[in-house]
Each structure stands twice: as structure tokens, then as C-alpha cells.
Amino acid sequence: MADRAKFLARVTAGLGRTEVLVPTSITETAGFEDAATAKVNADKASNDASERSSELTDQMAAEAAKAGWKVHRASNSEDAAGYIASICAQKKATSVLRSNHDVLDEIGVDLAVTTSGATVSKTEHSGDYSPYQIQESKNKAFSADIGITGVDYGIAETGTVVLHPRRGLSRLVSLAPPIHIAVLRPGEVLDSLDELFAMERNDFMSGKLSGSMNLISGPSKTADIEGTTVTGIHGPLEVHLIILTDD
Amino acid sequence: MKPLTLNFRSKAALTISDAQIQQSIEHVYTGFFNGRLSAADNTPDWEDLRTKGKAIKDHTIAHLDYYLGLLADNVEKNGGSVFFADDGEEARQHIIDLAYKRKIKTVIKSKSMVSEEMGLAEAMNDAGFETVETDLGEYIIQLANETPYHLIAPAVHKSRADVAKLLDDDYKDGDPVPDATELTMLAREKLRGVFERADMSVTGVNFAVAESGSIALVTNEGNGRMSTTVPRVHVAVMGIEKLVPSIQDLSTMLRILIRSATGQRISTYVTMVNGKRKYDEEEGPEEFHLVIMNNGRQKLLEDPLMRESLNCIRCGACLNACPVYRKVGGHAYGWVYPGPIGAIVTPVLTGLKDASNLPSASSLCGACHDSCPVKINIPRMLLELRYRTAEGSSDNNERASSAKERAIWKAWRMGMMGRRRFDIGSRIASIAMKPFSRNGWLKNAPPPISGWTSTRDFPAITASSLKSRLKKRNRGSK
Amino acid sequence: MPEKINTTTRPDRVTLFASCMVDQLTPEVGESTVEVLEYLGVSVDFLHNQTCCGQPAFNSGFRSEAYPVAERFIDLFEKVDGLIVVPSGSCAAMVRNYYVDLFRDNIQLTDRAKQVGERLFELTEFINQFFGNSAVSGKIKGSVTYHKCCHLLREIGVDEQPIEMLTNIDGLDFTPLERADVCCGFGGAFSVKMPDISSAILAEKLDFIEKNGSNTVIAADSGCVYQMQGGLRRRGSDVQVVHIAQILAASIKNVTTSEVKQ
Numbered sequence: 002m003a004d005r006a007k008f009l010a011r012v013t014a015g016l017g018r019t020e021v022l023v024p025t026s027i028t029e030t031a032g033f034e035d036a037a038t039a040k041v042n043a044d045k046a047s048n049d050a051s052e053r054s055s056e057l058t059d060q061m062a063a064e065a066a067k068a069g070w071k072v073h074r075a076s077n078s079e080d081a082a083g084y085i086a087s088i089c090a091q092k093k094a095t096s097v098l099r100s101n102h103d104v105l106d107e108i109g110v111d112l113a114v115t116t117s118g119a120t121v122s123k124t125e126h127s128g129d130y131s132p133y134q135i136q137e138s139k140n141k142a143f144s145a146d147i148g149i150t151g152v153d154y155g156i157a158e159t160g161t162v163v164l165h166p167r168r169g170l171s172r173l174v175s176l177a178p179p180i181h182i183a184v185l186r187p188g189e190v191l192d193s194l195d196e197l198f199a200m201e202r203n204d205f206m207s208g209k210l211s212g213s214m215n216l217i218s219g220p221s222k223t224a225d226i227e228g229t230t231v232t233g234i235h236g237p238l239e240v241h242l243i244i245l246t247d248d
Numbered sequence: 249m250k251p252l253t254l255n256f257r258s259k260a261a262l263t264i265s266d267a268q269i270q271q272s273i274e275h276v277y278t279g280f281f282n283g284r285l286s287a288a289d290n291t292p293d294w295e296d297l298r299t300k301g302k303a304i305k306d307h308t309i310a311h312l313d314y315y316l317g318l319l320a321d322n323v324e325k326n327g328g329s330v331f332f333a334d335d336g337e338e339a340r341q342h343i344i345d346l347a348y349k350r351k352i353k354t355v356i357k358s359k360s361m362v363s364e365e366m367g368l369a370e371a372m373n374d375a376g377f378e379t380v381e382t383d384l385g386e387y388i389i390q391l392a393n394e395t396p397y398h399l400i401a402p403a404v405h406k407s408r409a410d411v412a413k414l415l416d417d418d419y420k421d422g423d424p425v426p427d428a429t430e431l432t433m434l435a436r437e438k439l440r441g442v443f444e445r446a447d448m449s450v451t452g453v454n455f456a457v458a459e460s461g462s463i464a465l466v467t468n469e470g471n472g473r474m475s476t477t478v479p480r481v482h483v484a485v486m487g488i489e490k491l492v493p494s495i496q497d498l499s500t501m502l503r504i505l506i507r508s509a510t511g512q513r514i515s516t517y518v519t520m521v522n523g524k525r526k527y528d529e530e531e532g533p534e535e536f537h538l539v540i541m542n543n544g545r546q547k548l549l550e551d552p553l554m555r556e557s558l559n560c561i562r563c564g565a566c567l568n569a570c571p572v573y574r575k576v577g578g579h580a581y582g583w584v585y586p587g588p589i590g591a592i593v594t595p596v597l598t599g600l601k602d603a604s605n606l607p608s609a610s611s612l613c614g615a616c617h618d619s620c621p622v623k624i625n626i627p628r629m630l631l632e633l634r635y636r637t638a639e640g641s642s643d644n645n646e647r648a649s650s651a652k653e654r655a656i657w658k659a660w661r662m663g664m665m666g667r668r669r670f671d672i673g674s675r676i677a678s679i680a681m682k683p684f685s686r687n688g689w690l691k692n693a694p695p696p697i698s699g700w701t702s703t704r705d706f707p708a709i710t711a712s713s714l715k716s717r718l719k720k721r722n723r724g725s726k
Numbered sequence: 727m728p729e730k731i732n733t734t735t736r737p738d739r740v741t742l743f744a745s746c747m748v749d750q751l752t753p754e755v756g757e758s759t760v761e762v763l764e765y766l767g768v769s770v771d772f773l774h775n776q777t778c779c780g781q782p783a784f785n786s787g788f789r790s791e792a793y794p795v796a797e798r799f800i801d802l803f804e805k806v807d808g809l810i811v812v813p814s815g816s817c818a819a820m821v822r823n824y825y826v827d828l829f830r831d832n833i834q835l836t837d838r839a840k841q842v843g844e845r846l847f848e849l850t851e852f853i854n855q856f857f858g859n860s861a862v863s864g865k866i867k868g869s870v871t872y873h874k875c876c877h878l879l880r881e882i883g884v885d886e887q888p889i890e891m892l893t894n895i896d897g898l899d900f901t902p903l904e905r906a907d908v909c910c911g912f913g914g915a916f917s918v919k920m921p922d923i924s925s926a927i928l929a930e931k932l933d934f935i936e937k938n939g940s941n942t943v944i945a946a947d948s949g950c951v952y953q954m955q956g957g958l959r960r961r962g963s964d965v966q967v968v969h970i971a972q973i974l975a976a977s978i979k980n981v982t983t984s985e986v987k988q
Binding site for chain 2: 748753788879909911913921922923924927928955
């Protein structure tokens, strides 16, 4: 087995040195920002998101549509729920999986789904994370017709939905079912990736983040066959973004 | 993967005469190349981003030992394991051993050029593990038992009929060819079951982030997400150079990588993996392993004139811009990395002497340098490798020039070292060419010009040089 | 890109570096260059001892052979007062951008080369900087297009300026060439060393030229001119490929395009 010290010593030698040279320069990389500065930048990004909420939400809607989301601007909760119900009916969905984002309860997603004739279940095990339960959870996701989530953030520049899988929000709910519906509230939209990483930098460094973070910008796609773009190769063929209005 | 660089010229010739492949490869220009241009036009600070990207990479490589140590520390802090592999064999063996230890049955792979270097999929299948490529392009070439044709679109050379034959056992020559959607849905179906039963995944790394121990995966298909979600063991493999210092540097790199690769502003999925799943996550791998591999990059690192090639972020933009790549195709380059980046990296990593054709297979047009998101000066390195091929040390397995070639250039030099001999040489050539010349053009000349005249007319050397013409005109000749 | 002299003070005298190809293969390009410069009011000197800048050997990796030839070039041209003009982007690139690599073990020679490089201009670059793109205002009838030679474009940074010069000529019907900035496949010795690849790249270029429909292609580097003209002739095409110096000179003389080449 390659020894870490020897391995790294080779790299040091390759650079023409005998010792590691700890970098001190700050201009080339953002890596030297200390936690306090990071917090300041994070707060700036967060304030920007709330101050320009309306503008960022509009930009999100436009960019998401360009990226392939089917965007629906809901005038109120009933409208959002009705939209969800109609998708379920249209797709003849029998089983729907949802995360525990509270926005989904706010708009009454459970009722909307069951009204259309499908069953709805949450991605949550109530504390049992045994291999058996995890397998059950995966099976449920792979057999679901539709996955519904809120968003942790939206990113306006690219029409991106950010999800941090955690208890109550599985990784597969937005990946395995052929349709994913995401519900976004105003105030949740950041300007760009820069703002997202500024806000989350300290979290990344803390090691407290969940094992995976997903940035989703449209339906799954590929152009590997003759350069023709086809959606739904492994992930959802169709993704819907419901944007709620400030009431 | 065993290098087959000696076959460059014959493979190139085959590809040039293959009309179907020539048509298929066009997509890298009309699709990817134009996509990048359009994305760059729509990004107001594009040139600044390129400058920034280059600065980040220069800095990272200059302190590579420090950042690799930091990365390893943070991966371990998050509960992951780090394995340092000197070469591909060590890396491969470690992964196979791990699969045995964890009683793995099915392995899914997402796109990783480093895993191609190791020949991983083949070795794992041979070792008895069902190992399936999940990127559609990689899956297609795995079925075809071929190597990737392009960094981003591994099956770009395949026609729909080719793909139909590979995916559908019932398809025969002459059957109506299914469209791309049908074929893609067929692939989705076939790979679904594999995803559901996979217990280990091996992914690449687009960027590792040293300060947090995270890795970023950029995909459009979702196979990267599947690979980091469904199996209980996740192994990520990377070359030593594939990292950036901080999460905010990652933002810059993602902007230039994705636009340069396909012209998209962002790929459909960017997945940050921070290690194994937390105890209360609904699903996710129980273990995260990061394999950091050297495999000859030491030679690039040690070589100040070639070190810049380690800045490469594997976007494929240079391939898309290269008029040579678009004619000779990916397989001619004989190893994992095709195109301009392959032409400079493959000779150093696998041996310059056998790969000496690669740096020569270029008109030095510079389109690669122009298109590189981190401004790697590929032409300069091509010239450096040509120098070593021509006049390098034969002990170091570098020099590949023939005695004849060296004699030709010696004669050339002697002919250029004085005006009289320059003129006399030309007059002699002019007389010698007369039998071949018609209306001032040569239609078939003897060697060394026969290579030219096999496909093109060549201008005959004139009877009087510019010097004598200007003298005749009395134009202030000194 | 290393700096060259950044002034617009018009010289009244320059020294011509022909390039080995123009000197021995197509001296009419050198004559045209002189005619254009004289038209602009610039006298032209010609160092009759000149040969080559050394690029062919350098590009093929034979630096030990290129070195003395390049050193001879510096010996000769550093004695020149004032500016040097060459009707070739690739030669200009060799002197300004690559002599530093060739002479890297010799600090003094590198420095001397830098000084010469600062005073050396490619022809269209020279006209653009000191006289402007509408200075050569001749007249010719004809349909033309323009191929962007790679070294002139990417090493010297001359892009659309020659096109402006062409569209300024009365009577010329200019149609932009699709993929004008894609290489013609010449690449110096590459064209002979790997002729199948060079010809395949050329074939694509010629397809776009034929699609373009112009009867003349203009380019600013002789190697590219030979590559494209040689290929077009072999295809039996009537399309002419002409160095930009020639069309500028011809426009000054008010002749039609079909009489540009002898």
C-alpha cells in the first residue's frame, strides 16, 4: 500500500523542494478567507436574497424554463395543489413520494395527490436506518411515479434547485421517479453559485453537511447518441417547478 | 489501458477514409465547439474567468503537496478513507481487494478517465464482479469493447445503427433504425436494474475541494447521482492534480468547465459528495473511499516545461477545436486522452519514443490554446516534445528522429547560412524540378515533396529570386 | 504576446524581410509588398543577404539547426535602423514569440532578439497600425473571400483588419468565409510529413471555399496560399488564391482580379 508520507514526499520532490511550502498568498484563490469573513459574505448573500426576492424569483422562473423545467407560477396554495393534482391525474400516477419540506404541507400536497387517486408517502423512516429500511426506502423510490420536494435554495442565474438530502429528504425522491416536482417559495432564491458557496462555506468546512448535496438544473439528459439530446436517461424525464407567490 | 501509440498513422488513415465517422465527429464542432463560443459570448467576464481559473490551477499545482495533504485530512475527518496509489496497478488492486472484502457483487461506474488509465472495468469484470458503465456513451463503448473516443462524448463516433446493434439483441442490419429517444429509453431500462442492485460504485472526480474534503461530480445524465446514492460502498478515483483549494474556487472552475465542455451554463446535475451518508440520512453509501493516483504524473510535475499540462480540467474543448482530432478521431491517439491534451500528456506518461507521432500530428494552428478555459499553452509544449523527439536523449527513450531526417535538416541549415548558397540551392532545385513542372506548378515531385504532390500541386521554384527582381527594379538594395 | 513598438508615428522608410518562401517561390508577393509600401509613402530597403528566420527547423524540433539560422537573422536585422516588415504572420510569430524559446539558454541573444522583435511587423499589422485599414484605396472588380491564417490570427492577433482593407477596395464583392478561422492544414513540414491528415483538413477548407462561391481567396501567409491553391488546382477548380499583398498592389494598379496572377 502506498504510504501517505512517501507519496506526498514524491510530490514535494517533483516540485523541486524538500519540504512542503504552506501557501500564504491570498490573491489567487478564495481559500484563505477566514471564518469571520466567510460569515460576512454569507450574510451579504442572504440579505441580497431577501432584498431582491421578487427580482430573483422572476429570474429563476425564466432561467428554469430555459433549463428545461416546466415552470408554473402559482397564484396561491390551491392553485399549486391543483397543478400537482392535475399532473398526477394526467400521468395516471399510482404512487407518489414526497419529502418532508414544510412548504408541501402548507399547500396541502397530500390531499392533492390522494384526490387524484394516487397514494402518497414520505421519505422518512421514523428513526429506523437499518439496511432493511434503507432498501425499502430505495425500492419505494424506484417504484414511485412522481417525486415531490420543496427546495433548499433556488439559484436564479442557472435555474437551479438545490437540495441537501437529510432526514426526511432522500436523495432518490428527486432522481428515481420519472417525474420530479419542486415547490419554491419567494425568498429562497440566491443570485448565483457564488452566493450559494459563500453561504455554505463554513458548513462545508465544519463537516456537518450531509453526505451529498444536489444542484438540479432541468430534466436528466444525454446527447451521447449522434449528438441528439434526449431527456430521461437515468433521472427524471420531466421536472416541474412550482413557484409560489408571496401572499 | 495499454498504450497503442505506435499505431497512430494507420489508425488516423482509417478514420480519415471512414465517411460515417467523419460525419459523426462533426458534432464536436457544430455542437460542442459552437456551444462553447456561444456560452463565452454570453458570459461578460469570460476572459477574466479564464485568467482566474488559470491562476487557481497554477497556485494549486505549485502547492500540490500541501493541498493533497489538506484534502486527505478532511476526507478522513468526514469519516472517509484515502488510498494513495503510485500507479494504476496499485489503485486497481486496492479497489478489487476492497470489493472482495466487502463481498461486492455488482459495481457501477460513472465516467472516469483515471479509471480508464487503470483498465478498471475490464479487470473487475475479469475478477468476477459484474461491472457496468452507467454513462450512456461509456456503456455503449463498453458493449462494443472499445475505448473512449472523446473526453465528454465517448461514443461520438457511433451511428444510431451501431448503437442499435449494441443495445438491442434483436436488431439486425437492414432493420429500420430506431431514433435516439427509443435507443436512450432502451438503455435506461437496461441500466435500471443494475442501479437497483449495485452494491459498489466507482466514480471519477471533476474537482476535489481541499478545504472541505468534498468532491464535485458534473453530469447531465444522473448516473453520477445514482452512483453516489444507491450502493453501500462509494469509491472515487482521481489524479493528483484534480483539486482546488476552496469551495469558492470551485464556483469559478464549474463556470469555465461546463461552458467549455458543452456550452451549457451549468450541467443538469452538480453533485457535491462530502463523504459517506450521515447516520440519519434516508439512503446513501455507508463508506466513502478516495483513491488518489500518481501514475506517471510525477514526470509532468518534475518537468517545468510540461508542468502546465497538469492544469487540465478535462473539458474536451481542445479536442473540439482541433482540426487534426476532427479528422483522425479519438482512437488514433492510442491511449486514454485524445486530442491536443493527449498529444502532450500521453507521450510523457507512456513514453515519448513510441508516441513521437502525437506531438508531430499538428499544424500548430493554436486553436487548442485559444479554446482552453485555463489557457494551457499546448502549442508550446508540442514544440518542446518535438525538440526532444528530434534531438533528445536516446538514453531517455526520447529521440525518435531518423538519421535521414537529421541529415535533411543539416543540409537545410547549411543552405540557409549564406545568401549565395541559398540562391544557388534554389536555382539547382528549380532546374531539377523542371521535368515535373507545368505552368509553374509541380504535379508530381520526387521525395521529399512527393508527400505534398500526392494530393496537391506545388509551386515550382522560380528562375529568379526576389533579390534579383528587386535589383532589376533598382529598389534600394543594400 | 510580447510587446512591439506601440506608436503611430509613420515611418518613411522600412526594411523588408521577404521570408524564404516569398523570396524563392513567389517573389511577386515581395514585389507587391514593396509596391504597396511605396504607395503609402514608405521607402523600402532589402537586405540582400537575408535567407530564413529558422522556423521550419524549429517547428520540426531540430533546434540545433534552427539556432544558427535564427542567430544569423538577428545578426543581420539588428543592424537595421527603424522598422522591419514581413508579409508573413508565421515568420513574425517566430521572431517575436518563439525566438525566446529557441535562445533560452542565451540571455544576451534572447535580449537582442527581443529588440528586433519589437521593431518587426507583419504587413497588414503594419498598415493597420500606421496608416489605417482604408489607406490602400484601390479599385478592382471581383468576388473575394478571406482565410484567416492561424499564426497571424492567434500569435500576432490580426483578425478582421485585412477584411476591412478588402471591403475598402472599390469593386470588390466580399463574402465572409464559413469557418474562416479553421486551419487550412498547412502547418509547415506537417504538410509533407503527414500529408494525409494535412490533405483531409484541407479538403474541408476547400469544401467551404467552393460553397462560398467567390472566385478568389485572399490570405496573408504564403504557406496557406500554396496549400489552398495547390489543392484547388488538383480539384480542377478555377478559384484563385492570392496573397493579400498582391490584391492590394493590383487594386492600386486598377486591374481586374483575373489578371492578378501571371
